[in-house]
Amino acid sequence: MRLSYIALAALLCSGTSAFGQADIYPAAAEKGKIFISGGTVHVGNGQVLENTSIEIDNGKIVQVGQNITPGSGDQVIDAKGKQVYPGLILPVTDLGLKEIAEGVRGSNDYEEIGDLNPDVRAIVAYNTASNITNVDRSNGILLAGVTPEGGSISGSSSVVQLDAWNYEDAAYKPDQGIHMNMPSFISRPRRFGGGGGFARPEAGEDPTTASLQKVEELKRFFREAKAYLAEATHTHTNIKFESVKGLFNGSQKLFIHCEQVKQMLIAIDFAHEFGFSVVLVGASECFQIADLLAQNHIAVILDQEHSLPATEDDDIDQPFKTPSVLQKAGVLFALNDRHDETRYRNLPFNAGVAAAYGLSKEQALQAITLSTAQILGIADRTGSLEVGKDANIVISEGDLLDMRTSIVTYAFIQGRQINLANKGTQLYERYKYKYGLK
Helix, strand or coil: CHHHHHHHHHHHHHHHHHHHCCCCCCCCCCCCCEEEEEEEEECCCCCEEEEEEEEEECCEEEEEECCCCCCCCCEEEECCCCEEEECEEEEEECCCCECCCCCCHHHECCECCCCECCCCEHHHHCCCCCHHHHHHHCCCEEEEEECCECCCEEEEEEEEECCCCCHHHHEEEEEEEEEEECCCCCCCCCCCCCCCCCCCCCCCCCHHHHHHHHHHHHHHHHHHHHHHHHCCCCCCCCHHHHHCHHHHHCCCEEEEEECCHHHHHHHHHHHHHHCCCEEEEECCCHHHHHHHHHHCCCEEEECCCCCCCCCCCCCCCHHHHHHHHHHHHCCCEEECCCCCCCCCCCHHHHHHHHHHCCCCHHHHHHCCCHHHHHHHCCCCCCCCCCCCCECCEEEECCCCCCCCCCCEEEEEECCEECCCCCHHHHHHHHHHHHCCCC
């Protein structure tokens, strides 16, 4: 009987993957060269090249220019009149870790129990068969930073490419960052922005006192880790300290989830005391200290642009204007989408809104391509359409940042042309057939 229950539970938990899109599978490696011919190429670094072709060989971009001639037998994709972009990057997400946001615990694997979990690795829980992945790909999102949640230190995030059989195949840059949730210094109603996943004071506690105590606990952890890692040999291995080694040798970044100015000032203090490369995630009040963030080389990932302002005193459109404030101050920043209802597909349209509130179109594009790649430490491989980089490419009928004209017709991940079908397109074809509209 127990085995029957286990089998039934496994079937229910895997149902969305087993029956949803089983015929949409990863693309095989392309054989021979591919030429994307005559499109308008948005490089991702601010440049726009008209009537330009791209040559792809062995998964890499080998030529970008106007006088590229394909050989006989090479695959040619006519991009005349179309827009060609770098693959979009979703920087901080529970994609592949959370299938159904509420009520189906068996489909979720994004949060671990405990407070200090630097040894938790999101990559090993990443589900490549998620139905959400295919929807995001059809909007041009080809890479994602899958991120654990919960506790004060959540664990390590990894960058994945969104066309893989398993997490080993998906891993693009594993364990590239450690995520920490800064305790909240104020009790704020959840109806305003800035809720986040960080710790809140208990009822009756003084928010400042409780949060400063938590900050000191976090600093103590990192001080002890630093001392441990300075030792040549260890009698016993401390897995938690070993897990943050990359923060001290510069191979990892510390992503600090916070919203309030006080939290950001303490984040800067962490960078100074420990020498960490710090990235702020969320940071809804960062527009107030943009110049200070630029001076201290603190990067920012704006978590959810389509939201209410952080406080009642802020302009109602402040979340839309914040990207332009950071741009003018010289802060390296990226845009994100963590909306549970739309499941992250609106990333390009968030950039489009930012372009309507002070950024140029190419600056907005850069905030979801090259700037994101720089923050995640993968700019040497992707983020722009330049020679030597992976061929992560999106071709759209119109402006990728405009919901009205964005129609993605081709997408390539590391030179492989991927299947753009998803559950929505399958249902569309199903009911076209039912009503004789095919």
